[in-house]
Amino acid sequence: MGGACLSLLESGDHAMERILRDWKYVFFFVAPALILYSALLLVPIFWSMGYSLFDGFPISGFRFMGFGNYLRAWKDQDFLRSFWFSAKYALVVTPGQIGLGFLLSLLYFLVLKRASRLSVLIRTLVFFPVVLPTVAVAQMFVKLFEITPQYGLVNAILDVLGLDGWIRPFLGRGDTAFWVAASMNIWTAMGFYAVLLYSGLLDIPQELIESARLDGASGWNLVRLIITPLLRPLFITSTIFSLNGTLKVFDQILALTGGGPGKSTTPLTLYMYRTAFHYNQYGYGSTIAVILTIECLLVTGILSFFRQKTE
Amino acid sequence: MRKRLFFTPFIILLVILEAYPLVWLVSSSLKAPYEFTTQPIYAFSEKLWWGNYAKAWTEGKIGVYFRNSVIVTFPSLFLVLFLGTMAAFGIEIMRWKLKNVVLFFFLAGIMIPVQMILLPLFVFYYRTGLLDTRWALFLTYVTYGLPLTVFFMTSYFQALPPEILEASILDGASLIQVFFRVAVPMAANAIFTLAMVQFFFIWNDLIFSLTFVSKTELRTIQTGLLNFVGRFGQIEWGPTFAAISLAVIPTFLLYLFLSRLIMEGLTAGALKG
Numbered sequence: 221m222g223g224a225c226l227s228l229l230e231s232g233d234h235a236m237e238r239i240l241r242d243w244k245y246v247f248f249f250v251a252p253a254l255i256l257y258s259a260l261l262l263v264p265i266f267w268s269m270g271y272s273l274f275d276g277f278p279i280s281g282f283r284f285m286g287f288g289n290y291l292r293a294w295k296d297q298d299f300l301r302s303f304w305f306s307a308k309y310a311l312v313v314t315p316g317q318i319g320l321g322f323l324l325s326l327l328y329f330l331v332l333k334r335a336s337r338l339s340v341l342i343r344t345l346v347f348f349p350v351v352l353p354t355v356a357v358a359q360m361f362v363k364l365f366e367i368t369p370q371y372g373l374v375n376a377i378l379d380v381l382g383l384d385g386w387i388r389p390f391l392g393r394g395d396t397a398f399w400v401a402a403s404m405n406i407w408t409a410m411g412f413y414a415v416l417l418y419s420g421l422l423d424i425p426q427e428l429i430e431s432a433r434l435d436g437a438s439g440w441n442l443v444r445l446i447i448t449p450l451l452r453p454l455f456i457t458s459t460i461f462s463l464n465g466t467l468k469v470f471d472q473i474l475a476l477t478g479g480g481p482g483k484s485t486t487p488l489t490l491y492m493y494r495t496a497f498h499y500n501q502y503g504y505g506s507t508i509a510v511i512l513t514i515e516c517l518l519v520t521g522i523l524s525f526f527r528q529k530t531e
Numbered sequence: 532m533r534k535r536l537f538f539t540p541f542i543i544l545l546v547i548l549e550a551y552p553l554v555w556l557v558s559s560s561l562k563a564p565y566e567f568t569t570q571p572i573y574a575f576s577e578k579l580w581w582g583n584y585a586k587a588w589t590e591g592k593i594g595v596y597f598r599n600s601v602i603v604t605f606p607s608l609f610l611v612l613f614l615g616t617m618a619a620f621g622i623e624i625m626r627w628k629l630k631n632v633v634l635f636f637f638l639a640g641i642m643i644p645v646q647m648i649l650l651p652l653f654v655f656y657y658r659t660g661l662l663d664t665r666w667a668l669f670l671t672y673v674t675y676g677l678p679l680t681v682f683f684m685t686s687y688f689q690a691l692p693p694e695i696l697e698a699s700i701l702d703g704a705s706l707i708q709v710f711f712r713v714a715v716p717m718a719a720n721a722i723f724t725l726a727m728v729q730f731f732f733i734w735n736d737l738i739f740s741l742t743f744v745s746k747t748e749l750r751t752i753q754t755g756l757l758n759f760v761g762r763f764g765q766i767e768w769g770p771t772f773a774a775i776s777l778a779v780i781p782t783f784l785l786y787l788f789l790s791r792l793i794m795e796g797l798t799a800g801a802l803k804g
Contacts, residue, residue, distance in 0.1 A: 236697055240626045245706045249621025253614040253677055254633060260674040261640050264651035271650060278654060324545075331538045342542065344790045345549050351786055351793060353735050355756045356778040359764070360556050363772070369568075370768070373555055376572045407548070416798045468644050471737040475757055492646045497742065502650055509646040520642055 265513075271506035282503065289507035298483060299508065302491040309402060309487060310466040316406040317466075318458050321413025326443060328414065329421040343418070346411035354408075358475030361404045365390035394484030397477050401485060405472055409465070413458055420454040421447065456527040463519050467512070488512050556779070560584070560772035567768050583773035591763060591770055593777050595748060596755025603665050603751060604733045607672035612726055614673065615680025616718065620710055622681070623688035624696060634685060640678035645738050648675075656743055667743040668751070672733045680725060683799075687721045688714070724796035727789065731797070734782075752778055 239245075272289055274282040293299045324346060332339035349357060366372030367389045371379060378386045390396045424447065432446045448455075470489040473479065479486035479494070486494075488508060496505030555573065560583055562576040570576075588594045618637070622630050652671060656662040661670070699713050700706070715722070737753040744750060750758060759774050786793060 236700060237626070239700055239706060240624070242625075242706070243627065246621050246625050246627050248707070249617045249625070249710070250633065253618035253681065254636075256614065256670070256674055257637065257640070257677050260652065260655075260670060261643070261648055261677075262636065264648035264655075265643060267651035268647050278657075327538070327542070327545075332542075342546065343794070344786075345546065347790070347794050348549070348553075348783075348786060350797065351731050351735075351782055353753050353756070353778045353782065355737060355753045356775045359756065359760050359771070359775050360552060362760075362764070363556075363559075363768070363775075364552060369765070371572060373552075373572055380571070411549075412797065415794050419798060464642065470645070471735075471753070474737070489644065489646055493649075493738075493742075496650050497653075506650055509644065509649070512644050513642075513647045516642055516644055 268506045268509055271502050272510045274503040275501075277500045277502040280500075285503060289504050290511075292504065293507055293511060298486075298491060299488075301483060302486050302488045303511075305398075305485065306467055306469075306487040306489075309398070309469065310463055312402045313405045313409075313466045313469075314459060314462040316402065317409045317462050318413050318417075318455065320406060320410040321458070322417050322455075324410060324414035325417035325421055326447075328418045343411075343415060347415055348411070349408040350412045352408070354471035355475040357404065357408055358472050361400060361476055362391065365400055367392070391477055392481055394481060397481065397485050401473055401476055404476060405466070405469065408472075409462070413462070416458060417451065417454060420451050424450055452530050453527055456523055456530065460520055460523045460527075463523070464516060467516055467519065488515075553779070556772060557776050560769065560776040562769055562772075564767070564769055580769065583769035584777070586767075586770040587759070587774040587777060591759045591774050592747065592750075592755065593752075593759065593774050596750050596752045597777070597781075599665075599749055599755070600734060600752040603668045603672070604730065607669050607676070607733050608726060608729055610669075611673045611676035611680055611729055612722055615677050616684050616715065616722060617710070618677070619681050619684030619688055620714055623685045624693075624714075625706075634681070637678050637681040640675075641682065645675070649738070649742055653742060663744055663746050663749065665744075665749060668736075668739060671739050671743065672736065675739075676729050676732060680729065683725050684718070684721065687718055691717070724792060724799065727793050727796045731793075 273285055273287070275285045275289070276282040328334075328339060328343060332342065362372075364373045365375070367375055367387070371387070374390065375387045378384070388396065390400050428450075429442070429446065432442055437445060468489055469487055470493070473485060473487055473490060477485045479490050483491075489512065492505050492508040492512065495501050495508060558575050559572070561579045561581070562570075562583075563578070563580040566574075566576050566580075622634050622637075652667075653662070656667045661667045695717070696709055696713060699709050704712070735753060736751070737757070740751045740754040741757075744754065747755075747758070756774060756778050760771055763774075764771050
């Protein structure tokens, strides 16, 4: 009896193995996605890498350059300016997003009652800009900081408060435009990091926090000694995610300043776009894309390494 | 209690900072043209001036852009979820040699900036005559959405006890039946969450739409809005505010009903991505 059962199981296992190893089905399930993905994503990556070694574009023909385009980038003032703009933008916006997101998550976790209507309402409200079309948000900010033909909201409020000295064409000057762009991104994204970090806070065992409270840790000490160390892996994950957004920023800047005034707020992504599609320099445009890609992969790789070390 | 009082001003400030610009946006969209010059920009309008919306919708073509976004978003969304879930099933459930290599290939795509594939795709669509058609957008959205879909769904299938699917295979169901009748219904919640994440990625796309489509009749909501403010933005504030509001309102309605799921989905997408 037992023997019969066992052989049935074995044949079942065998049949299972045969069915799950049937390459016709593997092909049926995986091939459509894999073919599309290879053709329109993997091949283009290598294609771009190839372009970066040439000069020209399809109609004029291409000329082999070797690493000439990379040397050109090294000496190109516009490239360097864009590179530093992107770096500066990432170094301001990422800490801003995560820092304010963290403060908000502490507000949700420590101050507001978890399930209360108010808490849900505030979380929902602060998260909302995350899903808004970026062009709509950027255009709203254009109007907020407008100066002609009428004052936008910010200049109008400064006017009422009698702070006339502060009234200025915020988007008409490189330095203020940078800060408008940075604050817009932080305003949009902080609710996202707040919810992300809040979900991490909810995973901390309640007893841990209670016992720390009994030991006299409260407020600032509780945050510094208990919460922050426990959230470290999540902070690194957030940083990876945030840097991948800020280094690749495109929509928001294009719709807010168009890279201007002049070229003062042009990130690498936009510089690549202009080089490729306005000046038809396919080779050099691809070179910028390759450098951007390497930058993102490096940042992600280094941070992932740190995350693994902390885990 | 004291703690509450201490934080109240911060909470009020936060609510103002988040909500007021949006309230201001919608209230400004209802102003008559002369009110922009006679009244300060923060004043509410005396009467509701719906004419701005009519102008944005017809003359500004926001209606056309909106329709284009719908036409291209939903089929792309359906196909990326369908193909991605199938691939994830094939990779995670089935047993074959190169499956980890293929999974790695898919995941590698998550980090790649759009700029890295933009030029080759442009050339490819140009040569195949797909440039300036909805097909270019459709194909690109499906492809660019695959990495996250495959990743999300393989982790879902990985967490699933294998007995559940194996039981139905032993019952004599073919793998295709198992996929459609067991795996997909079981994964319905995960797929729905993922659908929302992908919806916002596709709906809010700017760069692909900007690059592959230049005909006004084919522009989507983001490129259309950009085009609109390029033409009307400086002079006609009322219709501009109305156009921006029109882009915001559908998102707001969706968010109103699904905010909890959207928040969970997008943050889960981040953790996995």
